[in-house]
Amino acid sequence: MSELQQLSQSNIFRDLPSGLLDALLEKGERRTLIDGDFLFRTEQDYTGEIYIVLDGEIVIQRTNGQSYGVGAGDFVGLSSFLDHAPYSSTASSHGRVELLVLPEPLFHKVKKRFPELSTAVNRSIADRIRRWNPGRRGTTGVLIQPVRSFMTVPFAACTGETSLESALNIMRSRKIGSLGVTDDDGRLLGIATPGMIAEAIGLRGADVGQALHECVIDQAFTIGPEDQLWEAEQMQQDYGVKHLVVVDDGLPVGMVSQTDIVRALCMQAQRNILIGRASEAVDLDGLKSLFSRLDECASGALEYNRWATNALRILSETHLAIMRRCVELTIEALLREGLNKPPVRFALLIMGSGGRKEMMLEPDQD
Template sequence: MDNAPEAASDHQRIAESRMWHSLDPETIDAMLASGEELRLEAGGYLFRAGDAYRKCIYIHMEGALEQTAASGDRREAEPGDVIGLASYLDGDNYRSTAQALTECRLLALPGATVQRLEQESTTFFEAINRALAARMRKARQVRETVRGTLARPVRQYMISGLPACQPDDTVADASRMLAERDIGSLAVVDDGGRLIGLITPMNLLLALANDAAAPGDKVDSVPPDDPVSVTPDTPLWQVEELLRRHRIKDVAVVDQNEAPIGIMSETAMIQALAKPPQTLDAEIRDAADVDALVRLRRKIPVAAAAVHESHRSAGTAVRALTEMHLALQHRLVELILDDMYREGLGRPPARFAVVVMGSGGRGEMLLRPDQDNGLIIDDRVDAAGHEWFRDFAERLNPALDEIGYRLCPGNVMARNPEYRHTLTDWKAKLSRLVANPGRQEARAANIVLDFSTLYGDDSLTARLRAHLNQELQGGRGKMLFRMMVSDDAKIAQPLGLFNRLVTTSHQGSQVIDLKRTGLRIIVDAMRVFALREGISRCKTIERIASLRRLGVFDADFAETMRIAFEELQDLLFTHQLDQVERGEIPDPLVRMERLSSHDRERLRVSLRASRRMRERLQYNFGVVMH
């Protein structure tokens, strides 16, 4: 006689679940009658983060189903658990990923049925409300306990590019890659590019020392570290917890396909949290009107000079300077939104992101930046909503000009309809740029493709960046890259025979345009290389480091470019500080008579290094330089 327990019925699974345990039998029967059975094979996805909401919720019945939240947290669903409830409550795209670990069976319940049951059944309504309350409590807890830098997503601070090998590669190959690229972790991936583990120099050293592996053995003979991974949307506070809990120094960053795209190290975490002093933070945050922002804008050079004096580092000072500029602009957006609300125009009718481009997007703003910005609007916006955002943009750009950020000469601004689109239209715009780049578009790309969120929903910006990286894969950006490089080829560098400095006359001085003929060469080159490699970070120094990690540049070349960039940046920054002290308007034209012999040599050597960068571009992209 078979004494095996009888398999639970679907009615029983729902009735015994934590969410639905209070439902009456009639309501459960109504759910089962209205739902449609859905089966998933092992490895299949119910949905992925970013997929459009399908106007239903899913009740898990059988099998092992794993959900990965935007934060990187993973949990396995239990029978009766509701999948996709957040999108039902918000009417928004899915923000998590649900994947079947084994064959799964689910009940798809239409959103219209859920709404009807909420109206007809008090217990059903209360069950949904409990789930909503739990979600709000969790969100509130995070907001109240984690603020500032720790609440930001890891993609803003991660080291882009995680070199990888496969299990069949040799131990010697892995050792060589770690040594040549001076990296602390090497990803091990399967044939599908999914992360299996991390190999460190210590793994290899112990295996070789204990005769557990020989240089010619395969990498899979060395036990890798179990990978602790997060997604680009994971907040830094969760990364900090993972580093501490697992007692590790690196956390891998993976995309939605589990492919490694970067690393968040303990050192990168410290750098993210160790912000330079910014004496204007509190004043900017408390600014009550535009006039207050105008006064604060005038204080920025003094504050930046203080940071430079205390740190003797242009990089640190430029970082502090950029964050003050962006904090001012962020506060201005808040004031404009408040004004529109008080005027009866209401709050923003849809999710949106104000993005900064160019030097702002790279975090490399100096003392007199102009404004390069745009607006990404959620796709679910109607005609009235478009009009609201047009009004907002028409206010934003003149207000930025009023507080000291000049209107962009190339009209790369949110009030220009060409830079104010829904997310879908932005994606289409970038797709056209990649597929059929014109000369003017390629020139604008050197500004537009360095973008980051100033204010609003950063997930819109992240999705646009992911789309751009996807469009550029497989060599599809070759023509765009050639045209971007060709635009720089027209710039005559100020070096003559035997690398002597060549100057031009300006208002009685012999000058060199340090921004256009020096820094720009390196900045633009790193942008092209980084875009080709799918590197999402925009800061030039971080791009150089990532390109070295990926093996695009060798250690010597990367170090040369880093030093040249920092030297040119320091020369330009100190030149502009000197101009402010003299009562002059900051510009990029370095006066030769104001440079010491030592600074002239720094300039000459750095320009020579940037010339090497041009030669590297010519070799890689087949563009003839002038």
């Protein structure tokens, strides 16, 4: 089997553009290890390289005594590559091993041309998470569905020549929190958000007429349309980002945000628990009955969520749905008593844990 076939059939590089794999194989250096050779050792300084196994197996020995093998088509040295810290484990060859060596500048050069390289890194990270968290609560329900089912489409984008003012107006008119930036061929260059634009203007003195590529574009983290929703959630947690660009066959096709994931989880909860029933309550006794079953909501939220913060948000959304219906029923009761409708549009402001969406089973809302 050729090196190209070996990579393209691996779990990490599957379905990625052949041009990406060709570029890696063309630019990367080959290195051969014989049985027992060390690639790096624990506490050794980062070498400035990342490695891809082309053939054979690398054994990773952790300081706690645990070990695992890395086979063809996967990265070695990923953790230190990401944070530039000394190696936290020892890597040695099991038999003869053929490696593809990518110096960090080369890796970033290839990734700039093929953003899908980030997808391969993310898949490798996800595999490690699954390997070293066997006792973690299993991922079920909506989180095992493909990203394509929940991404926002069409992909909202503009070119790097778009002005800051125009980009902001696009986001405002479409009511979106991020905007993809692409080149003339539609390939992804990065991402822009209102916060980035505000920082460029307010802190760095950028002019509203300046082009995005001059002062705003930030790295976009990507994910594939067939990757599962929990992987998107994990990436957002790992990288501290709110938006992921969904890339298919080298081109951006959609966006998945933290809001999309929370909305999907809320839809799951709505189908199974109480949120949907609150809007159907016909009187305050009905709402009281729903309130008494909040423990069911909490159990369901924990069952379908890997992160306690998301489970807490779903519980809070249930509280808010009950409160919202309570206000509606109160207004209906006042109208039945002969009072007029509210003379103006109004909003109910909730402070404290309710405003932060951190309400638990017995919130102390006034």
